[in-house]
Amino acid sequence: MRWPNAISIKQIALAFITALMVLASLIGGFAAYQTRAVTQSLEQHNENAARSELTSAVQRLLKRTDEQAASLAHWDETRQQLVLPEYYAYWRDQRVYESGILPNRLVQAALYTRSGVLLALSSAQTDMPVRLPVRAMSRQPSSWMTGEAGRTAMYETFPIYIDERRQSLLGYGLLRLDFMPALLRQEPFHFADLASIRLTLKPGEVLPVSDLFSRLEFSARPDPDRLRFQKILSHMLLALFILLMVAALVGFVVYNRLLVRPLRRLSKDIDAMQHGRFSHHPSRSRALRVRELENVRRSLYEYQLQLRELHGSLEHQNREFHSQARQDALTRCHNRRAYEEDWENFRCEVKHSPQGVAFLLFDCDRFKTINDTYGHAKGDRVLTIIADALVMALRANDRLYRLGGDEFATFLSRTTPAQAKQIAQRCQSLLDASAFSDLGINEPVGISIGIAFCEADQLERIDDLPKQADIAMYTAKQPGRTRVALYGEDTERASQALVASRETSALFQALAEPGMIEMHYQSIHAMPGAKVVYFEALARIRHRDELILPDAFLPVINSRRLEAEFDLAVLNQVDADLLSEQLPPGIGVSINLSAQSISHPEIVSQLLELSRHNARHPLMLEITETSLITQMVEVRTYLDLLRTVNYRIAMDDFGTGYSPVRYLVDLPVDVVKFDISLVNKLGQDDRAGQVVADFARMMSDAGYSLVAEGVETRSVLHKVEHLGIAHVQGYLLSRPVPLAEAAASLVARTGGAARVA
Amino acid sequence: MRVFLLCLLLSVLPAAAHAAIVQQDVRPGIPANAEYLAGARDKPAVLLLHGFLQTREFATVTSLASGLQDAGYTVLSPTLSLNIPNRRQSLPCEAVHKHSMDDDVAEIGLWVDWLKSQGYRSIVLVGHSFGSLQLLAYLTTHADPAVKAYLGVSLIEAQIGAGSRQALIAQLEDRIQNKQRDLVTQSLSFCQKYISTPQALLSYVQWDQPHVLAALRQIPVRVKLIMGDADSTLGQGWLTALRHIRVPMVVVHGASHFLDGEHEFDLLNYMLQFLETIPQGTPR
Incomplete structure (x- = not known):
């Protein structure tokens, strides 16, 4: 399961606030829903109340009309008009109202004879029927509604008897009401909307009163209490919502101030500490209001101080180490x-x-x-x-x-x-x-x-x-x-x-172009017998068919510090010569190297590569004793390595350098090649010659294989032989010659040619 | 005359044993009714008449009827129809008044006849207020031997307010002569606006104080008046005038026009004292 990325406390706060708002909105919505339900219930109740009110009003109107009819039927003056109708109009237009039996002119009364004919036809009311409908001439009051030119009239007839026992019919009375005004003016309506109450009948349409309710249209008056309730509730909900919003905002601000900001500050401090940035901001030492956070801040602050001290100490030590690492321990100057x-x-x-x-x-x-x-x-x-x-x-x-x-x-x-x-x-x-x-x-x-x-x-x-x-x-x-x-x-x-010299130009060209370096080989002879056992490979530069000798280019190599490059080129050329297999097997090859090259990894690598020829041609490395070997340990390590691949190590030009004895002690030398200057001493019968002779003898006794270089005269050769030096090299025996020539001379020697004796 | 005895309710109680509502047509299509309280046959029957526009249900009338019945007298208390069939209510002043004094006198005659038809030969006419005037008017025109005496309570003339009676009479006579049938509004008795036809109104207006005094002197039966000296409705000097003509009269001190309250008993006592003096007629 993969957890989502960590969220910030501010996001949590926002989520909480949002959830709170959503919850508030849901509660508000639920309250609004409930309010709506209550409102609808109130509306229904209001409508029922309006219906009930209207029904009651109609019933009261009908009852009152019945009562008015009954009053008229029992009124003495009504009977008076039926028997003496001379002043019927006065009765009809004034008396019924003055007496209080009819409340207003919306209700009109008329009297009819027993045969249903309107009294006093000459002054008949235009609204009253001249004759009563037959259905209305009954012994019981009868009511109906009629549509009349946009108005609705209600009629009620009632019989009028002479006696209390209703045995002697005197005539009929008729009440006519302008229904809607009479209904609406009865008393104030609290629930039904006056303007909405309507009873629409077509002109001439007769509607029994019993069907009145089914034709009565109305709508409930908006309940002021309900509206006030809705208004109060909506205001309350709005106020509650605003209050909640403000509270959420204030809560968020407080939360932000009390928790988020300090936590973020602490988090930044920890991040800064993680990245090693320590800053002493004044706000960091200010106390926080939340106790737990204050404890964390105080701990962190103290920890930061300790860490800063530790860091300072480490930094100081680091500077010390850095300084020491950059300082030469001996001279105190920079290294x-x-x-x-x-x-x-x-x-x-x-x-x-x-x-x-x-x-x-x-x-x-x-x-x-x-x-x-x-x-x-x-x-x-x-x-x-x-x-x-x-x-x-x-x-x-x-x-x-x-x-x-x-x-x-x-x-x-x-x-x-x-x-x-x-x-x-x-x-x-x-x-x-x-x-x-x-x-x-x-x-x-x-x-x-x-x-x-x-x-x-x-x-x-x-x-x-x-x-x-x-x-x-x-x-x-x-x-x-x-x-x-x-x-x-x-x-x-x-x-x-x-x-500007030709040689220098040739040297750089030779280093750049393989093949210009040409190796000449000078034989090294084993004594007695002068058998050729080794060839010393000596570098020459062939430039425009002329051969440039080492005396011409070695100073340039030394002055330009080109020893490693040059030695590498020499090794490559020796490798090529050996690969040509011109030399017979068993004949060794000695290679000159500068001391600087020995510690050069590329040279060592090339030497290791070259060692594959050891089986056919024993290889020997000649280290010039005259060059200063400053990195003695390193050089010894490389030489030991090379000896493991059967290289022999020779100390060249022995006797002309700085510390011949120290080199012999410190380096794994197998062969010591006496410099020509020492060898020449042997030709002299003085004390120096004796020293050299004794030294050679001592070296030989110590196990070193000795080579006498620069043997140019027979006297020196005899002296060398006399001293027991095993190998000699010099112009007396052979000069350095190209490979092919050296190989040919070797064949000639082995074929019984001239022998040096 | 057709007489209807609609109901005669007898009961075990003496007071109610002889009570009945009597109805008879006083004019064509206009029935009228009276309460008949049968009493002792050996005592005079009393015809008790209510005041102006009232009915027999008027308090003074009912209490007197009850008192007289209790004393053993037969009492007939009719409600004048005032030209209204089976009138049951007091007629408002503002109603159309087509009835006249002649109509009233005729109805009284019918009820006297009815009593006589019941075998009463000694009848005493007792009226209250305007009813006393109507009975007096009857007596001036009808000399019936069965009617033995006349007792007027709070007898009053036909008052017309502050206007000139002569001018009013002249105006009414003029209207009548010109056959003007328009209703007239006039102050009459306690009505400030009495609506009536000219002819009907004239029949009442003629009964001024002199006319009443003359009638009192003229009628052939024993007369007795019971008046209250605190009757505010009486015209100024009326009691003096009555005394002046030496009509037998009891003036109840402190009594109002209705002699109600404590004076009811005085009224009844005086009435009974008078009735005791009335000879019993020979029944048929």
Whole structure:
């Protein structure tokens, strides 16, 4: 069962009021119905009363006429006229009225002889018949009605006797009434409507009195009591209805004020609390009139206060967490997360309000050496002092971000290239004035600052500022420079050299178009015997039938931070070479990767894909020891992963980098490739050569597989062999050659060709 | 004359034992009736006549009749017809009065005859007010031996109000002579507007005080008048005039025209005293 949507209390109130009104209307309707029934009953009663009244009036008139007839019949003067009719007219016209026997001229009397002839014919009344109808000449009074020219006359004859015993008939009397006036003038009618009483007879029509009632038309007079009753009742019902309406309205207003509005207010408060909006409106602290609601309000108010306190506390903590999450724990300046958020916001802001923007990138010179030399604690202190100095040098509203390691950044709004350079120089000055000697660091600690600037009308380039600042920073780090470089100005020459050179153009083209990178393979030989066991894949760029060597494009890769893209292209090309199956099975392939690429997910993914060749060609990854591995844990994780798919890990250029021993300890290295500079030491019979020899021996004893790179002379080769280094690589044995050539040379070797000895 | 004895009701009670209504035609088509109260045969019969336009049902008449019957006298109290068949009601002044003194006298004669036909030879005529005048008029024209005496109670002349009687009589005579039959309205007796024919009216108007006094002196029977000295209807000096002619008369002190109330007994006593003096006629 699905319940309908919740309805509001106001709707309930409206429904209640409406129901009340409907109920009132029903009651009113019922009362009106009952009133109508009573009214109809009263009307019926009124009509009956009118009928009864009219019947009584007619009967009284008939009775009175009978009485008048009887009076006339017994009146001495009536008998006098029948015997001495000389003054009959006087009797007829005056005496009957003066004597009071006939009330008015509506009733006329006439006398007839025993034979039914009207007395005194000469002065006969025009309304009276000259002769009595035979039916009227009876011993009993006889009555009838006659229609006469729009009027209705009632006649009653009566016999007149001389004696009391009615034995001697003297004559007849006739009474004529103008019926309707006589009837209506008798006495006031209370129930019958006078104007409606009607008895219509055709002229000459004779109607027996017994049929009179059936021909009498009438209607009841409106009962004033009934009308008054109806009026009072209708007024009362109307007043009651209006009173009820007003009461309902007042009730609704009161209900609205006492219940609906407070409940709605409470509901809004709860909703606001649900959405975390707390407002201290004065009306909320005002007491409500309904006790239960007041209890709820008070509880809610107190709960809101508690909740607000809790919310404030949480908000404070949240701000703390937020601040901490955006703050670098070491230097107390903003961290990378804050940088990313602020930079995104800043980019949006300046697009809406164009202004000159500068991006400054700071990098501590030789920090790794300092860190390795003086330890992490001192290194951290150095970073803290650098951060303090930079913050002090920046403008009040500028923020300093630690991007990682010893790299800091800031972006300046509403500035010019000169101002940005001035700030950078102030940073240099303050840092130069810092007392690093208190930390026991005697050598100078400096920073290189790369600046990228974007004019207000070039804000579409703002996204390029970090990379430009990076390039400028690398420019600043170049020896002989002032350690502050502005992209576009100070990097102009280098950039022009880089960008305008054929190699740079070829590099970008190679990254965009697969197939331009060509892998050359230099063999690695197992000693003794110089058997080829591996080929080191070395990248070349073929551009317009010319081969560009790494020395030409690697600086561009480094300066543009294109290591990952380039390594990805190399891996794709190696994959393609291996798929060509030009190399015989069992011959391994060693691939060079930058340390930055190892932590790149796409590279790792490609490496995992490439590992399918391990069954045919053992694969080895060479990590250049000279590159700074800042994310050691992450790199180790990836390397462990790659080892599970049978990659071997080689430390390349060992002896030229920052922390060779630490890398060996922290990273899962299988092979150590001695740099050519160390290998060349072996050719010298001095102390350095001895150190290298001892170190190689120690490494070998520790289980590392050693490869001597850059073996170019036979003396070095002998020395290497003498030291027990298992593998050698160098121009003495082979130069890097294209795949097909390398494969051909390998076939030639296996076919009993020249052997290196 | 045709006499109808319509009803003779006898009862065990003496008073009602001899009561009956007697009816007879006084003129063609005009019957009249009288109450007959039979009394002792050895006593004179009394013919008791009502006043002007009244009937025998008039209170003074009925009480006298009752008293006389109680005293053993035969009483016949007729209602003059006034030309109305079987008249039962007092005739209003405004009614058409075609009756005359002559008609009244004739009817009285019929009733005297009726008494005589019943064997009464000693008849005393007793009248009240105008009835006394009508009886007096009868006596002036009829000398019947059976009529022994005349007793007039509150005898009064035919009063005509403030106008000149001579002029009225002359006017009426003129109308009669010119055969003008139009009704005349005249004050007569207690009627302010008495409607009558000239001839009929003249028959009454002639009876002024001198005419009455003369008649009293003229009639051949014993006469007795019973008058009240507080009778306001009597003309000024009437009692004096009566005394002047030495007519036997009893004046009841304080009595009104109707001698009603306490004076009824005086009236009856005086009447009985007078009747006792009347000799009994020899019955047939």
